[in-house]
Amino acid sequence: MKRVSIITVNFNQPLLTELFLKSVAVCNTYSLIEIIVIDNGSRENHIPAWRSYYPEVRFIRSEKNLGFAGGNNLGIREANGEYLFLVNNDTEFSAGLIEKLVAVLDSSPQVGAISPKILYFDEPGIIQYAGFTEMNMNTGRNRCIGQMEEDLGQYDHTTGPTGFVHGAAMMIRKEAINKAGLMPELFFLYYEEMDWCEKIKKAGYEIWIEPKAAIYHKESMSVGKKSLLKEYFMCRNRILFIRRNAPWFSRIIFYFHFLLLVSPRNLLGYLLTGNIAHARQFLRGIWWNFTNGTESRELGYEETR
Numbered sequence: 099m100k101r102v103s104i105i106t107v108n109f110n111q112p113l114l115t116e117l118f119l120k121s122v123a124v125c126n127t128y129s130l131i132e133i134i135v136i137d138n139g140s141r142e143n144h145i146p147a148w149r150s151y152y153p154e155v156r157f158i159r160s161e162k163n164l165g166f167a168g169g170n171n172l173g174i175r176e177a178n179g180e181y182l183f184l185v186n187n188d189t190e191f192s193a194g195l196i197e198k199l200v201a202v203l204d205s206s207p208q209v210g211a212i213s214p215k216i217l218y219f220d221e222p223g224i225i226q227y228a229g230f231t232e233m234n235m236n237t238g239r240n241r242c243i244g245q246m247e248e249d250l251g252q253y254d255h256t257t258g259p260t261g262f263v264h265g266a267a268m269m270i271r272k273e274a275i276n277k278a279g280l281m282p283e284l285f286f287l288y289y290e291e292m293d294w295c296e297k298i299k300k301a302g303y304e305i306w307i308e309p310k311a312a313i314y315h316k317e318s319m320s321v322g323k324k325s326l327l328k329e330y331f332m333c334r335n336r337i338l339f340i341r342r343n344a345p346w347f348s349r350i351i352f353y354f355h356f357l358l359l360v361s362p363r364n365l366l367g368y369l370l371t372g373n374i375a376h377a378r379q380f381l382r383g384i385w386w387n388f389t390n391g392t393e394s395r396e397l398g399y400e401e402t403r
Contacts, residue, residue, distance in 0.1 A: 103179030210303025333383025
């Protein structure tokens with residue numbers, strides 16, 4: 099039996115983290131686990147209290163918000179498991195979740211990373227994720243398979259390769275991390291798990307989905323107004339992902355597509371709706387790529403709001 103390290107990151111969401119830990123305690127039946135919680139620069143340090151409530155859990159605190167990848171990497175460095183299950187703290191387990199993912203990794207050594215099917219917590223019969231298509235390197239776009247569909251078991255037979263794992267729940271083979279490296283921290287938010295998947299593929303592994311395993315995600319089904327922070331990083335990191343991963347000819351096509359079609363369309367939309375601040379962040383995301391290399395690090399959350 100392989101040891102599984104369950105790693106989750108908390109950032110100013112102590113109640114969600116506590117509900118997550120309760121879910122693991124109630125639903126998990128896989129015996130050989132360790133649980134690691136990273137407090138990623140939260141305003142309040144809840145770890146002293148948590149240690150008394152959850153003595154079986156390992157807590158690590160960073161005084162600074164290191165971003166999604168940086169927080170998870172703190173846990174990865176401390177993990178003892180052969181398989182590492184990186185899970186958002188706004189998820190809840192289903193019965194047999196870990197066993198089903200472990201069974202695939204045990205039987206298929208070519209698999210470097212795998213995600214379960216993700217369902218909306220508030221609407222557990224609706225799918226959020228049942229795999230990803232491959233990235234179109236000419237446009238920087240791909241599609242989330244099954245999103246917003248009613249779960250009738252239509253994807254439960256599709257265990258196998260997929261474009262990317264989902265950052266909300268992904269089990270990674272430690273051996274694959276040793277070869278591919280840690281999750282790239284230069285993205286800070288968004289696209290980091292996709293870039294990581296490309297590195298894992300280049301290291302000789304496959305990316306899979308196991309839709310017979312399910313996890314519930316407390317992300318809203320309704321799409322609210324995009325935050326300024328998200329606007330900046332989604333634009334910045336979409337371009338950065340292509341710069342780092344696309345063949346040179348696809349990069350040229352992407353640049354023309356993005357600058358001549360996507361940018362005018364998005365900026366016009368923001369101007370017509372009066373979202374000047376979003377237009378400014380969109381332009382900042384583009385400008386960052388003109389002035390930084392493909393290994394440049396982001397300043398951090400506080401400097402990019």
